[in-house]
Amino acid sequence: METLRVGRAKLTWLNGGVTHLDGGAMFGVVPKPLWSRKYPHNDKNQIELRTDPILLELDGKKYLIDAGIGKGKMTEKQLRNFGVDEESSVEDSLKEIGYRTSDIDGILMTHLHFDHACGLTKWEEGQWVPAFENAFIYTSSVEWNEMRSPNIRSKNTYWEENWKPIESRVHPFNESLEIAEGLYMIHTGGHSAGHSIIKFADEDELFIHMADIMPTHAHQNVLWVLAYDDYPVTSVHQKEDWMKYGYERQAWYTFYHDAYYRALQFNCDGEIVDKLKRDR
Numbered sequence: 001m002e003t004l005r006v007g008r009a010k011l012t013w014l015n016g017g018v019t020h021l022d023g024g025a026m027f028g029v030v031p032k033p034l035w036s037r038k039y040p041h042n043d044k045n046q047i048e049l050r051t052d053p054i055l056l057e058l059d060g061k062k063y064l065i066d067a068g069i070g071k072g073k074m075t076e077k078q079l080r081n082f083g084v085d086e087e088s089s090v091e092d093s094l095k096e097i098g099y100r101t102s103d104i105d106g107i108l109m110t111h112l113h114f115d116h117a118c119g120l121t122k123w124e125e126g127q128w129v130p131a132f133e134n135a136f137i138y139t140s141s142v143e144w145n146e147m148r149s150p151n152i153r154s155k156n157t158y159w160e161e162n163w164k165p166i167e168s169r170v171h172p173f174n175e176s177l178e179i180a181e182g183l184y185m186i187h188t189g190g191h192s193a194g195h196s197i198i199k200f201a202d203e204d205e206l207f208i209h210m211a212d213i214m215p216t217h218a219h220q221n222v223l224w225v226l227a228y229d230d231y232p233v234t235s236v237h238q239k240e241d242w243m244k245y246g247y248e249r250q251a252w253y254t255f256y257h258d259a260y261y262r263a264l265q266f267n268c269d270g271e272i273v274d275k276l277k278r279d280r
Helices: 022-025 078-083 090-096 113-121 143-148 164-169 231-249
Strands: 003-004 011-014 019-021 046-052 056-059 061-065 106-108 119-126 126-129 136-140 170-171 176-180 183-187 194-203 204-209 252-254 261-266 271-279
Touching: 003 252, 011 231, 019 022, 022 046, 113 119, 126 164, 126 261, 136 143, 136 164, 136 183, 143 170, 170 176, 204 231
Parallel strands: 061 106, 106 136, 136 170, 204 252
Antiparallel strands: 003 011, 011 056, 019 046, 056 061, 119 126, 176 183, 183 194, 194 204, 252 261, 261 271
């Protein structure tokens, strides 16, 4: 498992499963001759996308950034349509480094689409129960409201079994929330109405988790947004602001979906100065 230290924070990428989605959908209006130079695809025009939660250890607390695609949540048809050839093994990843699911104090949910939220619950003794029994769950109020009352477009990605078992442990926030000293969740919208990013700063060290407004390294261009985005223009403006902010401070950008890089650090000109590759 790959790890990265940023100031007081230690990040470890866990095995949350993998999907293969249409490259055209993942790059929106960007022509294939452009995006295919940046990110590989298979003969079905699909690109590999991890769904790997990040374990964040900070000041004696253990947090997850998103929850993976879970295990046993999908039908055979869904597994095929989403190109899932590996489901989550987050519990095994935690055991490998000496932790249990009960050790997780909080889960920072950037949004609640199925590929981020299925890992929040598991099937046990004939019912869905919280997968992380002691964890509080943080997400934006907008996202939490839409999760429970999805519209005609979003109902296919907000699943009841992903929220009902954990609703008593959810702590929604409005514009931003400081989880711990220097660690913030910030509502951006864009990919979904309630989408949030995560920022951690410790003196001059910084990481920004852009979640699905920059799901892979190939989405660095502020204009390259997803066809899945509910509010693509918002995604563009938020990317523009947060890339400028991070470039000026040589921030690390971390990824949940990228199959090739776990994190990249850019200089003030947006050039890569350091990288953490995924061990393939």
